[in-house]
Amino acid sequence: MNKKEIFINGALNDNAIWRQILGICSALAVTNLMLNSLVMGLGVIFTLALSSFTISIIRDYTPRRVRMMVQTLIIASYVIMVDIFLKAYYPDMSRALGPYVGLIITNCIIMGRAEAFAQKNNPFNSLIDGVAAGAGYTLVLLLIALVRELMGFGSIFGLQILGDWWVSWSIMVMAPSAFFVLGLLIWFINYRYYKKPA
Amino acid sequence: MDINPLVIFMAAIFTSNILLTNFLGMCSYLSVSKEIESSAGLGMAVFFVLTLTSAINYIVYHYILVPMDLIYLQYIIFIIVIAAFVQLTELIIERFSPVLYYTLGIFLPLITVNCAILGVSLFMIIRQYSFIQAVLYGAGSGIGWLLAILALAGIRNRLKEKYLPQGMNNAAISLIITGIMALAFIGFSGVAIIQ
Numbered sequence: 513m514n515k516k517e518i519f520i521n522g523a524l525n526d527n528a529i530w531r532q533i534l535g536i537c538s539a540l541a542v543t544n545l546m547l548n549s550l551v552m553g554l555g556v557i558f559t560l561a562l563s564s565f566t567i568s569i570i571r572d573y574t575p576r577r578v579r580m581m582v583q584t585l586i587i588a589s590y591v592i593m594v595d596i597f598l599k600a601y602y603p604d605m606s607r608a609l610g611p612y613v614g615l616i617i618t619n620c621i622i623m624g625r626a627e628a629f630a631q632k633n634n635p636f637n638s639l640i641d642g643v644a645a646g647a648g649y650t651l652v653l654l655l656i657a658l659v660r661e662l663m664g665f666g667s668i669f670g671l672q673i674l675g676d677w678w679v680s681w682s683i684m685v686m687a688p689s690a691f692f693v694l695g696l697l698i699w700f701i702n703y704r705y706y707k708k709p710a
Numbered sequence: 711m712d713i714n715p716l717v718i719f720m721a722a723i724f725t726s727n728i729l730l731t732n733f734l735g736m737c738s739y740l741s742v743s744k745e746i747e748s749s750a751g752l753g754m755a756v757f758f759v760l761t762l763t764s765a766i767n768y769i770v771y772h773y774i775l776v777p778m779d780l781i782y783l784q785y786i787i788f789i790i791v792i793a794a795f796v797q798l799t800e801l802i803i804e805r806f807s808p809v810l811y812y813t814l815g816i817f818l819p820l821i822t823v824n825c826a827i828l829g830v831s832l833f834m835i836i837r838q839y840s841f842i843q844a845v846l847y848g849a850g851s852g853i854g855w856l857l858a859i860l861a862l863a864g865i866r867n868r869l870k871e872k873y874l875p876q877g878m879n880n881a882a883i884s885l886i887i888t889g890i891m892a893l894a895f896i897g898f899s900g901v902a903i904i905q
Contacts, residue, residue: 533881536736537825581793588786596782611832614785618825620737687731687896691889695882702877 515640522629522644528621529652529694530701535621538612539653540690546669549657551598551605553650555613557643559590560622564642568630583626584617591616621645656693660684715846718839722850725899728826729858730892732833735826739859740884749863750856752820757852759799759821760830763792764848767831768841788831789822796822826855861891 528534538556542548563586567574574582595613598606606613616622625645630638661667664684666674683689728734735756743749767788775781800818804811821827830851834844865887874883 533740534737536740537733537829540733540736584789584793585786588789592782592785595785611829611836614832615734615825615829617785617789618823618828620823623823687733688889688892690733691885691892695885695889698885699875699878699882702882703875705877 515637518637518640519644522625522641523648523651526645527648527652528624528645529649530698532624533698534624535619535649536694538615538619539649539656540687540694541612542609543653543657543690543693544660544664544685545608546654546657546661548605548608549653550650551602552609552612553646553653555591555594555598556616556619556621556649557646558594559587559616560625560646560649561639561642562590563587563622564625564630564638565635567626568633568635568638571631579631580623583623587622587626588617621649652697655697656690659693660689664689713843715840715843718843719846719850722847723854723857724895727854727858727892727895728830728851729855730888730895732829734829735824735855738820738824739855739862739888740881743859743862743866743884746860746863746867749859753852753856753859755799755818755821756824756826756855757849759792759796760827760852760855761845761849763795763827764830764834765841765845766791766795768834768839768844771831771835784832784835785828788828792827792831793822826851858888858891862887 526532529536529539535556538552542552563583566586567583570582591614594616595606598609598613625642629641633641658668661669662673663681666672666678666680681689722728726732729736729739738752742752770787770791771784775784775787780787796818800811803818830848834847839847862884866884869883
């Protein structure tokens with residue numbers, strides 16, 4: 513596989529959220545605002561790319577029995593970097609995301625890519641795969657957040673788009689709508705996949 | 711924070727259910743909810759691990775990390791405690807009740823990466839709970855998670871032979887059902903208008 517194929521595959525064809533149904537938790541929790549989703553997406557891209565890269569470098573020296581533990585520790589170290597960075601430079605964002613930054617550790621996408629790709633491929637390809645999977649994840653987050661923020665607040669990235677006539681749907685900011693929007697999105701994408709001739 | 715621990719316990723089960731309002735533990739919730747029995751087994755295991763790890767993590771955080779000024783290591787320490795505890799639970803169950811071990815067997819190691827476990831530990835630190843509050847919060851969240859996965863498994867069991875639009879099977883329909891369940895659970899607190 514060349515680099516471009518790896519990227520397209522990781523970001524779209526094999527998209528972690530709509531094809532593999534992984535990493536749903538944070539995709540639902542932070543998507544009431546576009547900005548939160550973007551920051552969360554960048555955090556995941558950073559962690560995913562660098563942990564895939566690191567795991568791939570040391571893959572020949574890690575004993576198979578303890579590899580899960582090693583992977584978790586590597587992931588946790590990168591997440592701590594993201595967390596400290598946010599706390600230092602963007603304390604408001606850090607407060608808005610709350611514990612969900614720390615929960616990147618248990619995001620199954622990262623462990624999934626480490627097991628499925630980084631264990632078998634060279635470090636550079638793993639880095640690309642990590643960035644691709646992270647980009648696909650960010651794309652889904654932004655799509656959900658677009659619907660939720662537009663309908664819940666009438667704004668995009670905090671800019672008021674819809675005028676005074678718009679009555680905000682408070683339900684879109686609350687938990688249930690996240691499930692509905694993601695469910696409908698997965699349905700739509702599956703439907704398009706099925707319609708295409710194989 | 712002097713909220714009555716029982717209020718926290720009830721709230722964790724219903725109005726601020728860890729899965730339906732905080733979206734934690736979704737992966738195993740979506741993938742293991744096809745059969746009622748396995749859902750119940752996993753839910754019980756989550757309840758057990760959640761209650762005890764929230765107690766252990768509380769002690770570790772307040773009596774080791776805070777005095778030694780190592781708070782920034784909390785993620786690593788918490789995840790190690792959880793992984794070690796799940797492994798220990800596995801050994802104990804295997805030793806004393808092989809029958810239960812084989813029913814739960816596959817699901818037990820999965821619990822380590824269930825974000826609800828880590829999430830509860832992080833929430834109890836952020837909300838500055840006392841020890842009793844933290845343990846009851848952990849137990850309540852476990853019961854809430856068990857309740858949610860049992861409800862979904864029951865509904866999905868009924869849906870098996872029903873006609874569904876193309877592409878809507880599995881994940882999409884489960885998410886929409888979960889959304890309706892979340893609406894109902896939030897209804898316990900009345901719908902607040904967010905300004």
